[in-house]
Amino acid sequence: MTGIAGELAHEQEVVDTMYARLDTLRGTTADRLRSVRLAGAVGTHQNRSERDAFATLYEDRAAQLDAVEDRLVFGRLDLAEGSGDGTVTRYVGRIGLTDAEHRSMLTDWRAPAAEAFYRATALHPGDVRRRRHLVTKGRSVTGLEDEVLDLEGEIDTEALSGEGALLAAMAQGRTGRMTDIVATIQAEQDRIIRSELTGALVVQGGPGTGKTAVALHRAAYLLYAHRRLLERSGVLVVGPSSAFLRYIDQVLPSLGETGVVSTTVGDLIPGIRATAVDEGQVARLKGLLLWRKVIRRAVRARERVPQHDVPVRVEGHDFVIRPRDVSDAIAKARRTHKPHNLARTTFVRDMLERLADQYRDFTGDPLSGEDRATVLEDLRSDRAVRVALNIAWLPITPEKLVADLYAKPHRLAEAAPELTARERRLLQREPGAPWTESDVPILDEAYELLGEDDSVTQAEARAAAAAEEQARRYAQQSLDATRSMMGDYAGLVDAETLAARFAAGGPSLTTAERAAADRSWTYGHVVVDEAQELSPMAWRALVRRVPTRSMTVVGDVAQTSSAAGARSWDRMLTPLLRDGWRLAELTVSYRTPATVADTAQRVARAARLPVSDLRAARDVEGSLVTVRAGAGAAAGTEHLPDAETVVTEALRLTKEFVGPDAGRVAVVVPAAGVRRTAEALTAALPAAVGEQEAARLAAQRPEDAQVTVLSPRETKGLEFDAVVLVEPAAIAEGPGGTSDLYVAMTRPTQRLVVVHARDLPEGF
Numbered sequence: 001m002t003g004i005a006g007e008l009a010h011e012q013e014v015v016d017t018m019y020a021r022l023d024t025l026r027g028t029t030a031d032r033l034r035s036v037r038l039a040g041a042v043g044t045h046q047n048r049s050e051r052d053a054f055a056t057l058y059e060d061r062a063a064q065l066d067a068v069e070d071r072l073v074f075g076r077l078d079l080a081e082g083s084g085d086g087t088v089t090r091y092v093g094r095i096g097l098t099d100a101e102h103r104s105m106l107t108d109w110r111a112p113a114a115e116a117f118y119r120a121t122a123l124h125p126g127d128v129r130r131r132r133h134l135v136t137k138g139r140s141v142t143g144l145e146d147e148v149l150d151l152e153g154e155i156d157t158e159a160l161s162g163e164g165a166l167l168a169a170m171a172q173g174r175t176g177r178m179t180d181i182v183a184t185i186q187a188e189q190d191r192i193i194r195s196e197l198t199g200a201l202v203v204q205g206g207p208g209t210g211k212t213a214v215a216l217h218r219a220a221y222l223l224y225a226h227r228r229l230l231e232r233s234g235v236l237v238v239g240p241s242s243a244f245l246r247y248i249d250q251v252l253p254s255l256g257e258t259g260v261v262s263t264t265v266g267d268l269i270p271g272i273r274a275t276a277v278d279e280g281q282v283a284r285l286k287g288l289l290l291w292r293k294v295i296r297r298a299v300r301a302r303e304r305v306p307q308h309d310v311p312v313r314v315e316g317h318d319f320v321i322r323p324r325d326v327s328d329a330i331a332k333a334r335r336t337h338k339p340h341n342l343a344r345t346t347f348v349r350d351m352l353e354r355l356a357d358q359y360r361d362f363t364g365d366p367l368s369g370e371d372r373a374t375v376l377e378d379l380r381s382d383r384a385v386r387v388a389l390n391i392a393w394l395p396i397t398p399e400k401l402v403a404d405l406y407a408k409p410h411r412l413a414e415a416a417p418e419l420t421a422r423e424r425r426l427l428q429r430e431p432g433a434p435w436t437e438s439d440v441p442i443l444d445e446a447y448e449l450l451g452e453d454d455s456v457t458q459a460e461a462r463a464a465a466a467a468e469e470q471a472r473r474y475a476q477q478s479l480d481a482t483r484s485m486m487g488d489y490a491g492l493v494d495a496e497t498l499a500a501r502f503a504a505g506g507p508s509l510t511t512a513e514r515a516a517a518d519r520s521w522t523y524g525h526v527v528v529d530e531a532q533e534l535s536p537m538a539w540r541a542l543v544r545r546v547p548t549r550s551m552t553v554v555g556d557v558a559q560t561s562s563a564a565g566a567r568s569w570d571r572m573l574t575p576l577l578r579d580g581w582r583l584a585e586l587t588v589s590y591r592t593p594a595t596v597a598d599t600a601q602r603v604a605r606a607a608r609l610p611v612s613d614l615r616a617a618r619d620v621e622g623s624l625v626t627v628r629a630g631a632g633a634a635a636g637t638e639h640l641p642d643a644e645t646v647v648t649e650a651l652r653l654t655k656e657f658v659g660p661d662a663g664r665v666a667v668v669v670p671a672a673g674v675r676r677t678a679e680a681l682t683a684a685l686p687a688a689v690g691e692q693e694a695a696r697l698a699a700q701r702p703e704d705a706q707v708t709v710l711s712p713r714e715t716k717g718l719e720f721d722a723v724v725l726v727e728p729a730a731i732a733e734g735p736g737g738t739s740d741l742y743v744a745m746t747r748p749t750q751r752l753v754v755v756h757a758r759d760l761p762e763g764f
């Protein structure tokens, strides 16, 4: 065989060897897991912990080996060897594999040796003579794409790497789940993915430039390159909504990483559920850094010196709680710098001692140790003393402190004199009203300043630390003993990680699980997506969780819809991080066809949004269609185009793009029209696509729905093959303004159909 057929046959042979090795490793892992499990829950506690820890290790490894089935090998580098004409070949794939003699067969995409696969260009080829993309379907090699990098001649500096594979990925029908891009990462993305761990890396880029994809691949890269550091502290991924987190939740597992905690800002505090949303001004006000002061003052307001002496009678003796004593005890308690609820112990102890001194002075006798203890106990258990001391230093939960600020105007006025009376009225709320997402950073601040009564937690922590130390010593011995047996596992785990698993009592508590359950957990790295939406207070809450300030922050300040969000990274981040952040940009859109991307940019620029330069990787013929419609007839829809035209367009796209496994169509309507449009579309589907298909579509979960109706805000971060965009002028007048319109216009990978009854906004 010669030519392409010969090349394909050769690569098939190589790929077969890799899969055979993968199968062997899976078999070995399954055997080990089985024998660990077979040993059962017998033996000493230590034996059981050891088995549980190894079971977790094997389960993780089995999950990792399963995750890499699809496109195990996707690249090959032919590298110049020495100064002669010889070349060496290196294959790049989703994980590293070595053969039975520990010789490298496949290089993990994250390893330094794979970097050239993503970075080498005709201009800077380094050692790379040829880069080859392997296209596979299942375990079969179906295509090859070569780039020869040592050619003389004209060099296209804007060339995309592996263009065929990239264009194929871009043209694929979408599902409700984002996929990894490991085979087609572009050089500008790779530079961000592999950027150093320290400091905050802010990635600004227009819609579809791969910010989300890059942030997740970076998390996987950092976990690989800094495993020792990050595996124990964990990585936190923060996204804008639980729908978005579901959309991305397959990406890291497909890259073999499972130990990452993902959350929204609203879910940052275990036990608090934010079920409501604040709009506009209220969101803006609640996002202000001013709340640092407000909460501090609200806490201080619970540390109060009485205006007059407070007499109390205990066991037949008269005592006086004197303002001067209270003031001194408060000062002493504050000097501990502990949170309010914890410093209260100091305050109470000091006050009781002062009262005991009154008893001594009254009786004229120096109290013996025992007598003094009895007096102190009598005072401590006296109700009147307790009430008086509580008034002076009130223990209070963070929830009550914040709820009181919203429910009691005098409390807010006292704590937030900077706000105008009108602003304070906007914040007013009934007690018991649900928490909103913007309340969570404020609550977090209150948790910090109030603290929890952690005496139980502290005792547990001391016991755990002792157990962990013992486990660490033991784990080191086991690890040394089993290293040779583990072969391929070397480097995957270190003694401390294993020890942590032993100490945590086995597989039930991974780092991610422990971190997710602990408000005060500090992570080794935090990834923030759609970061432009976060308020200053939300940033403060996040930064608190990563004391090293090692963060990946991705977003687009032209897509900000929250009134509390960022329009400039500098203005938002410098006050918090000073010079501890750096900016990188992404400039190529891998989602939206050029015609659509260019139009969206014009519209955004006409509205003076801070738009980043954006070049679309490809255009698609007929990707932008505008349809003029009459105004809606039904009450409440007069400001929207008639539903019939919208539904007709949606059905047309459904028939064209929605298949049994992939392809998604969204109708994006101003929020007020979502329900009505969804009803009209659902009613029309059976006649258009058949009863059976309509039933299949209707049974899909909202996040997987192949045909869906959403408000502009709900589409943030998501994408579809085709979008019907209803009445751009109304969207631009909505709560998120032209930013929401910009977001909505840039969701499709293939086609945007604009249905409008009013004139189109400037820029179309």
Ligand SMILES: Nc1ncnc2c1ncn2[C@@H]1O[C@H](COP(=O)(O)OP(=O)(O)OP(=O)(O)O)[C@@H](O)[C@H]1O
Pocket (backbone or CB within 6 Å): 166, 169, 170, 179, 180, 181, 184, 185, 186, 189, 205, 206, 207, 208, 209, 210, 211, 212, 213, 214, 556, 559, 590, 591, 716, 717, 718, 719, 746
């Ligand atoms: N190098 C790449 N190869 C293949 N597909 C890519 C690549 N980079 C990005 N994509 C695809 O482009 C689409 C957009 O990526 P992503 O959602 O990460 O962009 P984004 O910048 O976060 O967009 P938005 O600002 O709209 O949230 C996704 O389908 C992603 O898989």
